[in-house]
Amino acid sequence: MMDKMGLNVKKVDDVREVVIRTDRKEIVVSSPEVAEMGGGDDAVIYTVTGKDFEERELDAPTFRDEDVELVCMQAGVEKGRATDALAESDGDIAKAILMLSTSG
Numbered sequence: 001m002m003d004k005m006g007l008n009v010k011k012v013d014d015v016r017e018v019v020i021r022t023d024r025k026e027i028v029v030s031s032p033e034v035a036e037m038g039g040g041d042d043a044v045i046y047t048v049t050g051k052d053f054e055e056r057e058l059d060a061p062t063f064r065d066e067d068v069e070l071v072c073m074q075a076g077v078e079k080g081r082a083t084d085a086l087a088e089s090d091g092d093i094a095k096a097i098l099m100l101s102t103s104g
Helices: 065-075 079-088 093-102
Strands: 008-012 017-021 025-030 033-038 044-049 052-057
Touching: 065 079, 065 093, 079 093
Parallel strands: none
Antiparallel strands: 008 033, 017 025, 025 052, 033 044
């Protein structure tokens, strides 16, 4: 059926685990089944199926370097203060900049 839609589907062999990382947690899928679907362009879609997974909360949230740099530049602060403000604002860039800009 996928072939009729122009998608090539193939199984990815020997996958031991898949890790999905967000700013605040990791989701680890053990012994997953992974399929790769590709169409005519450069886009590739991966599907992950598994019964055993674990969610791990991260001790400290992580933020993209671009987000930290933007907060640094807009609020005129060092990287550490920008990261702290992003953590306090739950990753909301505008709120972090506003907090730093109005905190004298």
